[in-house]
Amino acid sequence: MSGPMFLGIDGGGSKCKARLANGNGKLLGEGVAGPANVFQDQLQAPRSIVESAQRALASAHLPDTDIKKLVVGAGLAGANIPRVARETEEWDHPFAKFYVGTDIHIACLAAHGAADGAVIVAGTGSVGYSTINEISYGGHGFPFGDKGSGAWLGLEAVKAVLQADDSLAPETALSRASESQLAASGLGIADAMVGASSRDYGALAPLVLECAQRGDPVALEIVREGAAYLSDMAEKLLGTSEGGLCLLGGLGERLQAWMRPEIVARVVPALGQPDEGAVRFAIQCYDG
């Protein structure tokens, strides 16, 4: 093997994906390991990164010891928090080089290939990034950020249903749908949701979207407010450029229906997956 080998890491809250490539980006091997959100778990994340790298080497029939030759570009969930990014960069890693970026940055590099563009990822959380001016929006976390995300939709639904139970807000089909999914009603819903995680709230998002699609006024108001925020974010991300916008994550496509037409007109499909963007990031950093 001549020339450096590049390893792209796509590290998220549920798994870590490694993609081994040569200097032309050609795939040599792949590996998957456990979670690598450096904000949620700074002990687990390095372990997952190394493990996914070892598995990628193994799948390419390369020895474990080659790990010290790898030029690694890692797009990591949680690395948008400045303190966390600093601490991750200071990690005593086993690689030749270790460049730290965010998950949304590598998703954006992959989505638009060599062209400039923006991405919004709306899943359990929501965050936006643009290569046009390397700006990031949102991704602040739950419960104070990530408006328009699944967790946010679920939280707003629980609020509305509890207020409706007090006759302090309109009671609609959203109440019955939430009660049915949570197998609880009235104060029992508060009981069921105490200490719930962003994922627990996100699990309610599909029913909020379904109710909105059927014209439920309370669900519609929630979904419209979330989508308006994402439209505002998209407008900032795209600025005056002509780049495209990719809507990623479990809810990206579904929320498009409520986003502003001038934003929807800019939506393009993603060209590649985040781990490919991570390889590109590694090559860019190494060459730069």
Next chain:
Amino acid sequence: MSGPMFLGIDGGGSKCKARLANGNGKLLGEGVAGPANVFQDQLQAPRSIVESAQRALASAHLPDTDIKKLVVGAGLAGANIPRVARETEEWDHPFAKFYVGTDIHIACLAAHGAADGAVIVAGTGSVGYSTINEISYGGHGFPFGDKGSGAWLGLEAVKAVLQADDSLAPETALSRASESQLAASGLGIADAMVGASSRDYGALAPLVLECAQRGDPVALEIVREGAAYLSDMAEKLLGTSEGGLCLLGGLGERLQAWMRPEIVARVVPALGQPDEGAVRFAIQCYDG
């Protein structure tokens, strides 16, 4: 000692207060012990209740064994959740009788004496209760309920400040005040608030109110929205009766300035403290 002895328990998230009285409500002794929120800690709460009872007996120079003679009325934080109330009632207690009510119920009994009336407690959380029709509103918990409370004000402020940092919402003096109190800025605020409790959010409420008082438009919008909800709640609580409304808790009085004039016109001072209401509750239940 002839006739039954009554013990009123005011059990909250920080302490449990016991008030020993005879059948006429005459004070015989008092005792204080640790937290007794039956929702937050179902092991600690019974211990605190028994300990406060023992201390009340001791302060009245009565033997420990008299505990089995006591007719207890307990107003407990967390007992508004039906499951929690049921489980608390089934407790194998050492008293002659043990009647379970909510903290807000006994606060209302104390605030209005023999007259009908309503109370809203706005502190870290928010909840309302009326003896007029024995209705309770709010008190659902954080982060999905307790609108207008200290925790809610703080959470809304953090949301607004983070959106302002993204230029997706107006940046005002509230941003600078929050940054200063949290000793953080931008994404550092998200970092500082991750995993924060309702009390942590509530600690930001005074600065939100101060900013609103100085005319900060973002803080004003938050405070007005919270106060409008409490006005709606008050309207429901008072219904068509002529009873008065007591605004209790750390923020009750301060939020009054933003509540609707027709509600403010109904506000009266509280006649007594919750532990006095708990004694009244014990006597009512025993006689009833």
